[in-house]
Amino acid sequence: MTLDAVREPGWKRLVAFLRPADAVELVARLTALHLLMHIVSYGGELLGPAGVAWSVAGIVFGRFCRRAGYWSAMTLILFARVILDTDQLDNHFYLSMYWSGALGLCLSLPREKQAAALGENARWLLGLCMLFAVIWKILSPDYLSGAFFHFFLVADNRFHDLAKLVAGVTQADLDHNLRVFTEVQQPLIGLHGYAVDLRLPPGLRPLAVLLTWWTIVIEAVIALVFLLPSTREVMKARHLLLLVFAFSTYLVAPVKGFGVTLMLMGFANCPAEWKCWRWAYVMAMVYIEISAIGLLSYFT
Amino acid sequence: MSINASNRKTAVSSLHCFFAVVLMPVVLAAVAFFQMHRTRTYATTPWKGGGFGMFSTIDFPPARVHRVYLVRNGAILPVALDARFDEAMRLMRNIPQSEVLQNVGRELGAFRWVFAHARYTDSDAVFRDSGGRGIEVLGHGERIPDGTRELAYDAVRVEVWRYTFDVAQGQAGIQLISDANVTRSEP
Numbered sequence: 001m002t003l004d005a006v007r008e009p010g011w012k013r014l015v016a017f018l019r020p021a022d023a024v025e026l027v028a029r030l031t032a033l034h035l036l037m038h039i040v041s042y043g044g045e046l047l048g049p050a051g052v053a054w055s056v057a058g059i060v061f062g063r064f065c066r067r068a069g070y071w072s073a074m075t076l077i078l079f080a081r082v083i084l085d086t087d088q089l090d091n092h093f094y095l096s097m098y099w100s101g102a103l104g105l106c107l108s109l110p111r112e113k114q115a116a117a118l119g120e121n122a123r124w125l126l127g128l129c130m131l132f133a134v135i136w137k138i139l140s141p142d143y144l145s146g147a148f149f150h151f152f153l154v155a156d157n158r159f160h161d162l163a164k165l166v167a168g169v170t171q172a173d174l175d176h177n178l179r180v181f182t183e184v185q186q187p188l189i190g191l192h193g194y195a196v197d198l199r200l201p202p203g204l205r206p207l208a209v210l211l212t213w214w215t216i217v218i219e220a221v222i223a224l225v226f227l228l229p230s231t232r233e234v235m236k237a238r239h240l241l242l243l244v245f246a247f248s249t250y251l252v253a254p255v256k257g258f259g260v261t262l263m264l265m266g267f268a269n270c271p272a273e274w275k276c277w278r279w280a281y282v283m284a285m286v287y288i289e290i291s292a293i294g295l296l297s298y299f300t
Numbered sequence: 301m302s303i304n305a306s307n308r309k310t311a312v313s314s315l316h317c318f319f320a321v322v323l324m325p326v327v328l329a330a331v332a333f334f335q336m337h338r339t340r341t342y343a344t345t346p347w348k349g350g351g352f353g354m355f356s357t358i359d360f361p362p363a364r365v366h367r368v369y370l371v372r373n374g375a376i377l378p379v380a381l382d383a384r385f386d387e388a389m390r391l392m393r394n395i396p397q398s399e400v401l402q403n404v405g406r407e408l409g410a411f412r413w414v415f416a417h418a419r420y421t422d423s424d425a426v427f428r429d430s431g432g433r434g435i436e437v438l439g440h441g442e443r444i445p446d447g448t449r450e451l452a453y454d455a456v457r458v459e460v461w462r463y464t465f466d467v468a469q470g471q472a473g474i475q476l477i478s479d480a481n482v483t484r485s486e487p
Binding site: 082086087088089090091094095098099101102105106108109110113117120121124125128129132133135136137139140141142143145146147148150151152155177180181184185187188190191194195196197198200215253 | 313316317319320321322323324325327328329331332336344345346347348349350351352353354355356357358359363365367368378379380381390391394395431432433459461463465466467469470471472473474476
């Protein structure tokens, strides 16, 4: 996009943004937009504004996104944040940094090899990230016992709508449990021997068990199909499962940053001629954005 | 171009392609394994740090709490820190390794605390009767306000706890994961 294009009406700029030279450039532009919306705009004293300015430059001057140097600089900004805030940053920040690095590396290749290399990067990054998520769930003493979802359905407000809708949890139950959590945050209250009975309606257990097994099974299968060598059947299974994962998971737990990163990678891994699947990924990105407003809350 | 030069160019190009595809996945795996090691060794939360352990355990950052105590002649007094300490406390809860707690304890030991002398006769009375209420921390160099006296203490104790949940009993509890006692150096 040129300086003249910036002066064009908004809709023309939007069309120009969504009509890049090829799919790699579209992925790059969408990644710049995603970084702006979900990653670099959160925190970081100097690096936050630097990341915002850099992603805005990529969005406004779309051709920047086609350059390896642009993504190398973006990766450096994200890497510096990781070094400074190693234990504070969410995992989707790391995943976005790897993705940004992959874009930089792939765009340094000859043009005819870029799409395939980016697709392979997406395959490995997605497969490994799901694999580690599954390993953690197996290793965690809280997860396979069902304790994690049992606890989170009443402790984390992202799950409250689902708990109310499916498990019959009432606002009074949630308020009681919330009091427990806020009480231990009071600095003068002694903690030795502290234990409190939570209000957990009977409908919670089957829901927690269902979520526990659904999540680990779908993540394990996604890890498997993304790490298996590519055949036509395996590739179709990859995209189908990843989209099912996105449409089911992010309705309940709308973690936009992670979800959109996964969808960008799925899009990049999709062969150019599979247009329907690519549109499904675009729809999934829109869906993840919309689901963050709390779609389930309209039914409770 | 000679055949050798052409072969070298092809080899470099293949190597370039190989690294372009392999480098980021290898970095992801290395960071994730390192994060696993750190979680096991230093009790950092699996939710953060690039290990992809989110949504696997109830040990997430808001489920960790800290306690700070002043110690005098074996008696301990819980104290409430104000918002100035929030960031340091958040870091300590996320990385509760022994060295971090020792450093935090040492830093906290450099602060002075005051109590209203109309309410308590001396420091021993504060430790015995106050339960941590009615005492305030002063900033470095801040003068002691009128009507208050400096609290005498020998050491600082810091603790980091995490939530637990017994699914069979439906009971939430809390478990100590790290603590440190730091003797106060002479001001």
